Amino acid sequence: MTGPAAGETIVFYDGVCGLCNRLNRFVIARDPGRRFRFSALQGPFARGILGRYGKNPEDLDTFYLLENYGLPSERILAKSRAGLRVLDRIGGIWRLSRALAWLPTTWLDAGYDLIAKTRYSIFGRTETCRIPSPEDRERFVEYE
Numbered sequence: 401m402t403g404p405a406a407g408e409t410i411v412f413y414d415g416v417c418g419l420c421n422r423l424n425r426f427v428i429a430r431d432p433g434r435r436f437r438f439s440a441l442q443g444p445f446a447r448g449i450l451g452r453y454g455k456n457p458e459d460l461d462t463f464y465l466l467e468n469y470g471l472p473s474e475r476i477l478a479k480s481r482a483g484l485r486v487l488d489r490i491g492g493i494w495r496l497s498r499a500l501a502w503l504p505t506t507w508l509d510a511g512y513d514l515i516a517k518t519r520y521s522i523f524g525r526t527e528t529c530r531i532p533s534p535e536d537r538e539r540f541v542e543y544e
Contacts, residue, residue, distance in 0.1 A: 406470035414460040415440030418524035439541040461516040480508035
């Protein structure tokens with residue numbers, strides 16, 4: 401496995417979550433510039449990065465976005481702030497999500513946590529991480 405290139409943006413997601421896998425497909429379909437890479441929280445790359453930031457890789461209820469991988473400006477966003485940043489970076493109509501950015505993170509994360517608690521019962525759960533299609537494989541860090 402080779403890691404992402406410096407400056408890339410990586411989405412860390414729960415690889416067995418039906419909602420998370422749907423969200424990955426949503427982002428891929430709206431990212432023709434291929435700006436996003438993906439890494440399951442259950443994988444070794446995610447564990448290493450999250451450990452470096454003092455985050456618990458066993459906390460599968462949290463969605464993370466790592467921006468500017470390997471650069472001095474590298475930063476990690478979590479939960480609602482990560483989701484809003486992804487929508488903003490997708491662009492187009494999804495930039496309207498900026499209107500939510502003024503809300504306190506605690507409020508936004510309360511909504512995020514409610515969805516996270518019920519996502520398996522609503523969207524399902526798989527036994528293993530989804531294997532990406534051949535055309536998308538290089539976008540997933542563990543499948544290079």
